[in-house]
Amino acid sequence: xxxxxxxxxxxxxxxxxxxxxxxxxxxxxxxxxxxxxxxxxxxxxxxxxxxxxxxxxxxxxxxxxxxxxxxxxxxxxxxxxxxxxxxxxxxxxxxxxxxxxxxxxxxxxxxxxxxxxxxxxxxxxx
Amino acid sequence: xxxxxxxxxxxxxxxxxxxxxxxxxxxxxxxxxxxxxxxxxxxxxxxxxxxxxxxxxxxxxxxxxxxxxxxxxxxxxxxxxxxxxxxxxxxxxxxxxxxxxxxxxxxxxxxxxxxxxxxxxxxxxx
DNA sequence: AAATTTATTCAAACTAAGTTGCATTAATAA
DNA sequence: TTATTAATGCAACTTAGTTTGAATAAATTT
Ligand SMILES: [Mn+2]
Ligand SMILES: [Mn+2]
Ligand SMILES: [Zn+2]
Ligand SMILES: [Zn+2]
Numbered sequence: 001x002x003x004x005x006x007x008x009x010x011x012x013x014x015x016x017x018x019x020x021x022x023x024x025x026x027x028x029x030x031x032x033x034x035x036x037x038x039x040x041x042x043x044x045x046x047x048x049x050x051x052x053x054x055x056x057x058x059x060x061x062x063x064x065x066x067x068x069x070x071x072x073x074x075x076x077x078x079x080x081x082x083x084x085x086x087x088x089x090x091x092x093x094x095x096x097x098x099x100x101x102x103x104x105x106x107x108x109x110x111x112x113x114x115x116x117x118x119x120x121x122x123x124x125x126x
Numbered sequence: 127x128x129x130x131x132x133x134x135x136x137x138x139x140x141x142x143x144x145x146x147x148x149x150x151x152x153x154x155x156x157x158x159x160x161x162x163x164x165x166x167x168x169x170x171x172x173x174x175x176x177x178x179x180x181x182x183x184x185x186x187x188x189x190x191x192x193x194x195x196x197x198x199x200x201x202x203x204x205x206x207x208x209x210x211x212x213x214x215x216x217x218x219x220x221x222x223x224x225x226x227x228x229x230x231x232x233x234x235x236x237x238x239x240x241x242x243x244x245x246x247x248x249x250x251x252x
Numbered sequence: 253a254a255a256t257t258t259a260t261t262c263a264a265a266c267t268a269a270g271t272t273g274c275a276t277t278a279a280t281a282a
Numbered sequence: 283t284t285a286t287t288a289a290t291g292c293a294a295c296t297t298a299g300t301t302t303g304a305a306t307a308a309a310t311t312t
Contacts, residue, residue, distance in 0.1 A: 038262050062191030111245040119237040164291045
């Protein structure tokens with residue numbers, strides 16, 4: 001279940017996502033807010049914000065969890081599915097608001113898919 | 127660097143992949159070969175087999191590492207890139223030998239991509 | 253405004269996947 | 283057959299994330 005009470009931890013975390021347009025890893029948030037919020041709380045608040053359709057999560061290329069703001073999702077309807085991009089030079093991760101067509105696969109039912117693209121971002125590309 | 131000496135551990139691991147057409151997770155291999163090979167050795171041999179173009183690896187939806195046989199890769203040329211499929215009912219993971227077109231992204235250089243599709247496999251689909 | 257309820261927080265201990273260092277074993281070459 | 287050196291096993295470690303239960307803070311009731 002999502003967030004019920006407005007607390008300081010929630011404000012601090014939401015603020016990080018206001019300041020930043022890119023995705024932020026849970027590990028990085030723990031570092032950034034080290035002195036202010038306990039890591040258990042960070043994981044729990046992120047989880048709740050995801051339930052509420054405020055954030056969405058995905059795994060980066062080495063398996064760590066990243067979070068980014070949702071566009072137009074609600075507690076009941078999560079519709080903001082899209083690929084993610086990880087820059088191999090600077091490490092930046094962000095959402096790609098493009099549609100990639102997943103082909104039909106014979107005899108299989110496709111329910112979800114996650115696409116992680118790696119390469120060089122705007123600033124790092126030659 | 128890849129494998130230099132043929133050892134019992136390598137034979138045991140390769141045998142697992144002979145018996146199985148699907149991908150196998152590192153965790154599962156450690157369980158299967160518990161009495162026969164140390165887990166450190168398993169991770170190290172898998173790593174070398176990947177270097178040699180015998181196996182390739184990818185992360186499942188929860189971030190654990192999976193391995194599957196390569197088709198036509200060598201130590202110097204790794205060309206067997208493709209999406210993977212994870213069945214939400216039975217947990218089976220396998221390689222999809224299909225091509226999914228990754229669109230151009232303005233101002234970014236796409237180098238790699240990994241696509242993990244989730245759904246129901248042949249046996250589990252209704 | 254105080255009391256009560258209940259959600260949230262923190263610290264500490266724990267888990268699971270994977271890695272590292274080093275002594276020992278065993279393939280292969282000499 | 284001996285010497286060389288890759289491969290292995292073991293234990294300890296790392297990192298990301300989870301669980302626990304008591305303490306605290308927010309919301310609601312009185
Ligand atoms: Mn996103
Ligand atoms: Mn594959
Ligand atoms: Zn970059
Ligand atoms: Zn299945």
